[in-house]
Amino acid sequence: MYKIIINTSINDDWNQNLIKSDYANFFQNTNYLDSSPNTVPIYISVLDDEKNVVGQLGLNIINTTAQYSSSFLTNILKLIPNVSRRGIWFFGPIIHTNNKNKKIQILKELLKGLDIVYKKYNIVYGFGFASPYDSSIDEQYLNELKKNGYLVAKSVTYLADLSESLESLWGKISKKTRGDISRAERRGISVKQIKTYDELQDYIQLYKIWTKTKGLELSKSAYNIEKIWNNIQSGLEVFFLAYQNNEIISGLRLTQFNKIIYTYQVLSSYSNDTSLGGTLLTWKAIEWSKQQDCKIYDFSGGSGRDITKKEEKLLFYKKKWGGNEVVHTNMEKINKKTRFKIFKFLEVSLGKYRSFRASR
Numbered sequence: 080m081y082k083i084i085i086n087t088s089i090n091d092d093w094n095q096n097l098i099k100s101d102y103a104n105f106f107q108n109t110n111y112l113d114s115s116p117n118t119v120p121i122y123i124s125v126l127d128d129e130k131n132v133v134g135q136l137g138l139n140i141i142n143t144t145a146q147y148s149s150s151f152l153t154n155i156l157k158l159i160p161n162v163s164r165r166g167i168w169f170f171g172p173i174i175h176t177n178n179k180n181k182k183i184q185i186l187k188e189l190l191k192g193l194d195i196v197y198k199k200y201n202i203v204y205g206f207g208f209a210s211p212y213d214s215s216i217d218e219q220y221l222n223e224l225k226k227n228g229y230l231v232a233k234s235v236t237y238l239a240d241l242s243e244s245l246e247s248l249w250g251k252i253s254k255k256t257r258g259d260i261s262r263a264e265r266r267g268i269s270v271k272q273i274k275t276y277d278e279l280q281d282y283i284q285l286y287k288i289w290t291k292t293k294g295l296e297l298s299k300s301a302y303n304i305e306k307i308w309n310n311i312q313s314g315l316e317v318f319f320l321a322y323q324n325n326e327i328i329s330g331l332r333l334t335q336f337n338k339i340i341y342t343y344q345v346l347s348s349y350s351n352d353t354s355l356g357g358t359l360l361t362w363k364a365i366e367w368s369k370q371q372d373c374k375i376y377d378f379s380g381g382s383g384r385d386i387t388k389k390e391e392k393l394l395f396y397k398k399k400w401g402g403n404e405v406v407h408t409n410m411e412k413i414n415k416k417t418r419f420k421i422f423k424f425l426e427v428s429l430g431k432y433r434s435f436r437a438s439r
Contacts, residue, residue, distance in 0.1 A: 081133070081185065083192045084124040088113075093122060096132045098337050099175055102212035103135075104377075105334035105341060106169035110315050112137045114306035119200070121166070123192035125185050133175050134185040136192070138168035138207065140200050162418045162425070166196060168207040182215065183223055190227045197414050203422060204413045211236045211407035212339065212375065221408065229410040235394070236380030237402030239365065241340075241373050248365060251401025260362045263355035266323065270363040273318035279308055282318050282346075285330045289346040316343075319364060321356030329356030331364055338374040340364070361400065378402050 089109055097103040105111050112120040118139040125134030142164050172189045174182050193205060209216055211234075221231050239248055249257065273279055283304060290297040310316035315336055321329040332344035342364075345357050361378075368376050378397045398404070413419045 080128060081188045082126045083188055083195070084126060085192055085195060086122045086124075087119060089122045092132075093124075093135065093137075096135060096175070097173060100173045101337070102170075102210045103173045103337050104170050104210065104212070104339040105315060105336040107135065107137045107171050107173055108315065108336050109137070110306075110310055110313070111334070112139060114303050114310070115139050115141075116303050117142065121196055123172075123189055123196070125188045125192070131175075133181075134172060134189050135175075136168060136172035136189050138166050138171075138193075138196070138205075140196075140202070141165055141167055162203065162421045164201060164203050165422075166193070166200070166202045166205040170208055170210040170212075173210070177215070179215075179217075179219070183219060186220065186223055187227075190223070193412075194227075197412075203415045203418045204411060206411045207409065208234060209408040209410065211238065211377070211380075211405045213407075216408060224408075224410050227412070229412045232409050232411075233406050234380060234409045236405050236407065237378040237397045237400065238405050239376040239378070239400065239402045241369055241376055245366065245369055248369075248401070252362075253399040253401070256358060256399045259355050259358045263359035266355070268321055268323045268328070268354075268356055268359050270360055271320050271322065272367070273311065273320060276308055278320065279304065279311065279318065281327055282320060282330050282332070285320070285327055285346050285348060288348050292347075292349050317364075317367070319360050319367075321360050323354065323356065328354050329360055331357070331360040333364060333368075335371070335373070338372070339377065340368045340373050340375065341377045342379045365400075376402070380404075 091109075093109055097107055109120075109122075112122070118141050121138050121140060123134075123136045123138075124132050127133050172186065174185045174189075176182050176185065196202065197205060224231050239251075241248075252260075271278075273282060283302065286302070287297045307316060311318065315334065317333040317335055317340075319331045319333075320327050321331075326348075328348050330344075330346040331342070332346075334341045334343050342361075345360070347354060347357055365376055378400050380397060381394055
């Protein structure tokens with residue numbers, strides 16, 4: 080009844096099919112999947128008897144870890160791809176039907192496709208987040224994942240409904256945060272949307288400064304500036320910078336696809352411990368998103384399992400913006416248990432190393 084197609088490159092039809100779904104966002108778009116440095120993009124499609132695309136899942140095969148590290152650790156990790164090779168996806172799969180039985184059947188085909196990819200690329204483990212905008216995921220869906228060997232856990236994110244008035248969105252923000260926005264404006268902090276290549280270079284420089292405040296360095300392969308610039312020109316990514324006394328103090332990176340805005344990255348130079356640049360940036364981005372007639376502003380969230388103190392702090396900050404807390408699913412399938420244990424040991428060690436460098 081269904082046919083599975085797996086490709087490492089795809090034409091524009093992939094994105095055109097995505098927007099037939101009301102819950103597909105930028106992270107299933109070819110512009111994201113093809114722009115991740117040092118990864119292999121994989122596109123899994125499921126076709127029905129009439130050759131219509133009824134299911135899609137895009138993922139990246141990743142060999143190493145960490146966008147930022149020490150050069151020493153980065154080189155070590157490059158030597159052990161057989162331990163760190165994994166398949167990662169965000170906000171998928173996308174299934175183009177409202178019929179529950181058909182949806183489960185298409186999900187089964189997509190999971191078969193993933194198993195083919197795991198075997199071909201010698202994947203240690205696969206990990207993905209289901210879309211928080213897909214309200215149709217139920218126990219039957221989750222049980223199908225479990226039957227196929229996936230560990231299922233909860234994640235949370237915070238969504239603002241942009242169909243509400245700006246006044247309503249403002250009223251849902253915590254009183255302290257509204258005060259911080261007003262204080263930022265009184266202090267002369269200004270916000271500018273990145274429009275030129277040179278301004279994007281300024282953002283990358285801020286990224287490097289932010290990384291150094293963590294005691295680390297930004298990997299040269301952490302970003303593809305030409306791809307990012309193309310995404311800006313096509314409207315798929317949006318960047319804002321905050322200035323105080325003619326100095327860049329904060330930056331905000333958003334994705335925009337299918338009328339869904341996602342908070343991808345928030346940066347600060349930490350030149351002023353009490354800087355309110357990031358807070359003002361977020362509010363200005365909400366205003367901008369309303370002007371673009373978008374439907375969802377996703378403040379992003381985090382894993383609902385084993386939340387660290389740092390993640391708790393970030394989630395507390397995001398809750399202040401008054402978005403609705405939405406629970407969605409993350410799924411993980413471990414294919415090679417011994418290698419996975421080694422990878423997790425290295426990942427924990429790297430985390431401790433980062434903390435040590437940041438505290439110096």
